Every structure is written in structure tokens, then in C-alpha cells.
Amino acid sequence: MHSTTALASFIEATATVAEAWSGAQTGAASGADAEVHAMSGAGLVCTIEALARAARALEALQARCAAELADRSCGEVDADLAREHGFPSAAKLLTAASGGRSIDAVRLIEVGRAISARRSFFDEELPAKRPLVAAAMHGGGLCLDAAGLITRFLERAALRCDPEALSTAEALLVERAPIVGVDGLHSLVKRLEAHLDPDGVEPREDELRARRSLTIREDRFGMILVRGAFDPESGAAVKSAVDALVGAALRVSRGRPRAGEARDRNGNGNGNGNGNLEAAGTGAGTDADADDPLFREDRSIAQLNADALADLARHALGCGEAPTALRRVTVVARVDAEALVSGEGYATIDGVDQPISIATARALALSAGISPLLLGDRRARLDLGRTARLFSTEQKLVLIDRDGGCAWPGCLRPPGYAEAHHIAWWQRDEGRTDAGNGIMLCSHHHHRVHRDGWRIRLRDDRSWFVPPPHLDPQQVPRPGNLASDRLLAERFARRRRPSRGAPRGSSRRAPANPPPPASVSA
Numbered sequence: 001m002h003s004t005t006a007l008a009s010f011i012e013a014t015a016t017v018a019e020a021w022s023g024a025q026t027g028a029a030s031g032a033d034a035e036v037h038a039m040s041g042a043g044l045v046c047t048i049e050a051l052a053r054a055a056r057a058l059e060a061l062q063a064r065c066a067a068e069l070a071d072r073s074c075g076e077v078d079a080d081l082a083r084e085h086g087f088p089s090a091a092k093l094l095t096a097a098s099g100g101r102s103i104d105a106v107r108l109i110e111v112g113r114a115i116s117a118r119r120s121f122f123d124e125e126l127p128a129k130r131p132l133v134a135a136a137m138h139g140g141g142l143c144l145d146a147a148g149l150i151t152r153f154l155e156r157a158a159l160r161c162d163p164e165a166l167s168t169a170e171a172l173l174v175e176r177a178p179i180v181g182v183d184g185l186h187s188l189v190k191r192l193e194a195h196l197d198p199d200g201v202e203p204r205e206d207e208l209r210a211r212r213s214l215t216i217r218e219d220r221f222g223m224i225l226v227r228g229a230f231d232p233e234s235g236a237a238v239k240s241a242v243d244a245l246v247g248a249a250l251r252v253s254r255g256r257p258r259a260g261e262a263r264d265r266n267g268n269g270n271g272n273g274n275g276n277l278e279a280a281g282t283g284a285g286t287d288a289d290a291d292d293p294l295f296r297e298d299r300s301i302a303q304l305n306a307d308a309l310a311d312l313a314r315h316a317l318g319c320g321e322a323p324t325a326l327r328r329v330t331v332v333a334r335v336d337a338e339a340l341v342s343g344e345g346y347a348t349i350d351g352v353d354q355p356i357s358i359a360t361a362r363a364l365a366l367s368a369g370i371s372p373l374l375l376g377d378r379r380a381r382l383d384l385g386r387t388a389r390l391f392s393t394e395q396k397l398v399l400i401d402r403d404g405g406c407a408w409p410g411c412l413r414p415p416g417y418a419e420a421h422h423i424a425w426w427q428r429d430e431g432r433t434d435a436g437n438g439i440m441l442c443s444h445h446h447h448r449v450h451r452d453g454w455r456i457r458l459r460d461d462r463s464w465f466v467p468p469p470h471l472d473p474q475q476v477p478r479p480g481n482l483a484s485d486r487l488l489a490e491r492f493a494r495r496r497r498p499s500r501g502a503p504r505g506s507s508r509r510a511p512a513n514p515p516p517p518a519s520v521s522a
Contacts (some may be wrong), residue, residue, distance in 0.1 A: 008059060013054035013140050020050040059144040060115070060137035064093055067112025078222075107148045111137075114151040130154060132167075132174045146177040146185055153189045160197045165492070169196065172491050181408045185355040187412075191484040194346040194355035195492060199337075199345040200254045202357035208232065226309075232354040233364070239351065240331050243416055245308035246301065253297030289510060332397065332415075333458070334485065335361045348485065351414045384433040391420035391438055404483035407444035407463045411481060418442050424458045439463055456480075 014390050022037070024043020029035045039047065070090040073082035087093040094105035115134035118126040128134040130151055137140035150173045158166055170194055177185055194201045214228035230238060299307065332350040339345030339358055347361035382395055391399070399420050406413040418440040424431030439456055441449065451454065453468035463480030482490075 004063075009138055009140060010054065012056040013050070013057040017047070017050040020047045020483045043338070045430040051137060054145050056137065057140040060140075063108055063112035063144065063147075064116050064135070066090070066108040067116045069093065070109045070113070108144065110151065111144060111151055114154075122300065130170060132170045136177070143177075143182070143183045144173065149182060149185050149189065150177070152175065153193070157193065157196055160200065163247075163341050165196055165291050168491055172487070179316045181410075184410070184412050188484055188487075190355060191348070191352045191488060194487045198345045198391060201355050202359060205354075205357050205360065208354065226383075227506060229392060232349055232352045232356050236349045236352045238329050240416070241312055242305055242308045243351075245311060246304045247416075249297065249299075249304055325339060332362050332400070333361050334401065348402070351416045360498055382435040386430070386432060388433050389426055391433055392457070395433075395435045396420050397441050398435045402461060403463065404481055404486075405438040406442040406445055407440050407480040408442070408448075409478045409480055411442060411445055413442040415440070419446070421446055423458065465514075 020043070024039035024047050026040050026043075027038050029038040036044070069081060073080050073090040073093070080088045082088070082093045085093060087096065091105040091109060093101060094108060095102050098105065098519055100225055111133075114130040115128050115137055117128055120126055133142065133147050133150055137144075139146055150170065153173070154166060155170060161169075163188070173185060173188065173192070176188060176342055180188065191290060193204075209231040212229055212231050212234065214226070214230075216224060216226050333356065334345050334350065335347035335358065336345055340361065343358050345358060346355040347358060348355050382398060384392065384395070400415045400418075403418075405411070405415050406418040419442075420438045421441050422429075422431040422433070423437050423439050426433070436458065448454070449465075452471065455466040455468075457464045458465060458479065462482055464477040466475055466477045469475060
């Protein structure tokens with residue numbers, strides 16, 4: 001058989017699958033279902049990982065072949081391969097061959113053209129247009145969806161930034177893709193787009209604002225159907241309010257009401273005069289109620305969301321005061337202090353991926369109930385020592401600015417789903433409630449740190465997670481999540497930022513140590 005180096009990566013990946021499959025078996029079995037059922041837990045995980053890597057290597061080959069098919073079907077040469085086989089285009093032929101969707105075939109061709117070697121006018125071979133994406137796909141480390149997202153973004157960004165910045169962006173996205181997945185890449189791409197083209201944030205924001213909509217109608221069964229789309233500024237308020245009420249309902253249903261929430265169905269200890277809405281909106285009850293199966297929360301998250309929105313409407317129509325859970329809500333907009341003064345750059349809202357313009361951030365700061373807080377200001381108490389066990393709001397803002405959300409590597413939980421925890425434990429280690437001893441973790445990963453014995457270290461204002469020996473005998477530290485804005489600042493620290501009104505190529509050097517970000521909290 002004719003051997004080829006092009007298939008080497010795929011052949012190696014399939015060999016790994018065979019090895020993982022056979023090594024996972026704990027007993028004799030016959031047939032695919034029986035063999036899978038006979039796998040050990042660790043073996044099943046290894047097999048899934050090996051299969052995923054082989055699938056990614058196969059996607060890389062499919063993309064290259066799709067690009068070649070498209071080139072031979074473009075009508076620029078004597079033969080049109082797709083039409084020879086009865087199809088109007090290469091995408092239609094690919095769709096028929098795969099049995100999939102037309103859009104998937106189009107994206108397969110797009111990725112293939114980005115990762116395949118090119119030919120010059122003199123028929124010389126040139127490197128791939130996106131060499132880092134090509135190398136990652138060929139090695140089985142990047143899936144087709146992630147590669148498509150990266151290449152499409154780079155095509156858009158190429159019109160507005162120089163090649164050096166584009167190369168830095170490609171390297172960053174390829175590096176982060178296996179860690180955060182496609183969902184995490186979407187968030188990072190939005191921040192990158194704002195970082196590389198800050199002047200484009202406001203026009204994109206205007207476009208999103210123009211697309212806002214809300215439709216309310218009654219269907220034939222009598223259900224009121226609500227369908228809407230909000231721009232980041234408006235959507236942040238809606239999302240934060242609904243999340244607050246849903247979160248309160250879930251906490252109370254688990255028997256862990258927080259200070260200030262209703263403690264019984266009569267409103268005793270509440271002192272807010274919102275008995276009906278508090279009970280309806282948060283499902284408040286006693287700790288005994290939470291243990292009683294008759295009082296356990298049985299609504300789905302979607303149902304909780306619907307009930308929360310209805311409670312907000314009822315409150316707006318007739319209630320005098322907001323429920324306790326809602327009064328604690330803070331909408332935080334983050335903006336570089338220099339950008340806030342100069343008007344150049346962009347801002348972000350915690351829990352919302354889409355950046356907002358400086359003009360919108362200023363409007364938030366001037367709105368009723370909005371107060372600005374400069375992180376790092378001496379007036380903010382960042383070190384509480386042993387005088388308080390719980391981290392203050394100011395400290396949490398500082399930690400969110402560093403970690404983004406949950407700091408666990410690859411976790412995508414936003415700030416609203418993470419809490420500040422002591423790195424050196426409060427009770428066991430007599431740890432201090434200082435910003436330098438805090439870490440943002442979601443509930444799941446907080447319990448995992450405690451249960452499995454992970455250690456957390458801070459170095460150069462970044463968290464590192466050290467696994468216990470039973471999970472990694474070498475105990476190699478894993479870098480924790482870093483807020484997208486911090487990550488971009490690190491990667492583009494040496495680059496110049498273009499000033500407003502100057503040509504795209506002109507720029508001025510950003511300071512090596514940028515000023516601390518400002519937060520506008522509502």
C-alpha cells in the first residue's frame with residue numbers, strides 16, 4: 001500500500017484509540033455495547049479522549065480535502081469537479097456525501113482554505129494562511145468548530161489591525177481553545193475584537209441596540225409567549241434581576257438562606273414589608289421546610305426564570321419596595337481609568353460577554369442608583385485581616401477583576417455564579433480576609449478543591465492550582481483562569497494602542513503597568 005505522511009497523525013490517533021479501547025476492558029465481552037459496558041471508569045474516560053482526538057485529526061483531513069474540492073469546482077479551470085458529479089457546487093457535493101447541513105459544508109471549506117498550503121502566481125507553495133490553526137488541527141488539538149470560529153474572527157480582524165497583532169491573536173485563541181472550548185472562545189473573541197478595534201465597539205453596540213426587540217402574544221392554548229433580544233446595557237439589568245431571584249430561590253430550597261432573606265413564611269426577621277413577593281419570588285421558608293420533601297423546590301430553571309420575570313412585573317405594578325434578593329443586586333461595569341477619562345477604548349459588564357462603549361459606561365455612571373468605585377483606591381478596604389470572615393464587596397470586585405469569574409482552569413462560570421473564598425482557610429489555617437488571600441470559585445469547584453486536596457498559589461497576581469499526589473504524582477501546577485481583559489493586557493502589553501482619529505496603522509505605546517480598572521456598580 002502506498003504510504004503517506006499526511007495520514008500519519010490520523011493513523012497515530014486511531015492506534016491510540018485501539019490501545020485505549022483494549023486497555024479499558026475489565027473482562028471478556030462481545031459486541032460494541034457489551035465492550036463499552038465492560039470498560040472501567042478511568043478506561044472509559046481515556047477512550048473518549050482518544051476518540052475525540054482521532055475525530056479532530058479526521059476533521060483536519062476532511063477540511064483539506066474540502067478545500068481542494070472547492071478549488072477544483074470553482075470554474076476557473078477546464079473541469080468543474082462538482083458539476084461533473086451532478087452538483088452545482090462543492091458545498092452541495094459535500095452536503096450529499098456527509099448527509100449533514102449545507103452550512104457545515106461551507107464552514108468545512110472555509111477552514112480547509114485557511115489551513116491548507118497555498119500556491120503563488122508562479123506555482124510556488126506558500127504556507128497556510130492560518131499556520132497556527134493548521135498545526136493545531138493537524139496535531140488533533142483543535143476541533144473544526146473552534147477552528148472555524150477562530151478563522152472567521154481573524155478574517156474580520158484582518159481588515160482593522162496589523163499582521164503582528166493578528167498573529168498574537170491567533171496564537172492566543174489557539175492556546176486557549178482546548179482549555180475553554182467553543183463557548184469560552186465566543187466570549188474571548190468578543191473581548192479581542194474590542195481590544196484590537198476599540199473604535200468599533202460603539203458602532204457594534206449601536207447595531208445591537210437597533211436589533212433589540214420584545215414580542216408578547218397569546219397562543220391558541222392560552223399561554224403568553226414572550227420572546228426578546230436585548231442590547232448588553234439593557235440585557236444586563238434584566239439578566240441580573242432574574243438571576244438574583246432565581247439564585248435566592250435555589251439557595252432557600254437547599255436550606256441555606258443568607259443573612260437578610262426571609263426566615264419564615266410569616267416574614268419574621270425580615271423587616272422589609274414584602275411578604276407576598278418575597279415568598280413568591282424566592283420560595284422563602286424555614287430550614288425545616290427545606291428538609292421537608294413537601295417544600296422542596298421542584299421547578300426547573302426555565303420555570304424559575306419565568307416566575308422571576310413575572311414577580312418583577314408584579315412588583316413594578318403594585319409593590320412599594322423591591323424584594324431582599326433584588327436589593328442586593330449589583331450591576332458592575334468595568335473600564336480602564338484612563339479610557340474613562342479619554343473616551344478611547346471600551347468597557348465591560350460583569351456577566352455579559354459583549355463589550356460596551358465608553359459613552360455607555362459614562363451613562364451608567366450618571367444614572368440613578370449608580371456609584372463609581374475605583375479599584376485600588378485607598379478608600380476601599382482591601383485587607384480585613386482576621387476582623388471579618390466574609391470578603392467585602394470591594395474585595396470581590398478586585399478578585400473578579402483578576403479571575404474574571406470562577407478561577408478554576410477552564411471553568412466558564414461568570415462572576416454571578418462564583419464566591420470569594422480563602423486560599424489559606426479561615427479556620428484550619430487561620431487565613432486572613434485579605435484580597436491577596438482570596439480566590440473566586442463556583443460552588444462545584446470550591447467543594448472539589450476541599451474534597452480532593454488541591455492547593456492554590458498566587459504568583460505574579462495569577463492563581464495556580466496544584467493537584468494532589470493521587471491525581472498527579474508530579475503535582476504540576478495548572479494556571480487558573482484570568483479575566484479576559486487581564487489576559488489581553490498581558491498579551492498586547494508591548495503593543496501600541498491607536499488613538500481616535502489617527503490612521504489605523506498609527507499608535508501610541510500603552511504603559512507597561514496600566515492603571516487599575518474602574519468599576520461602575522449599580
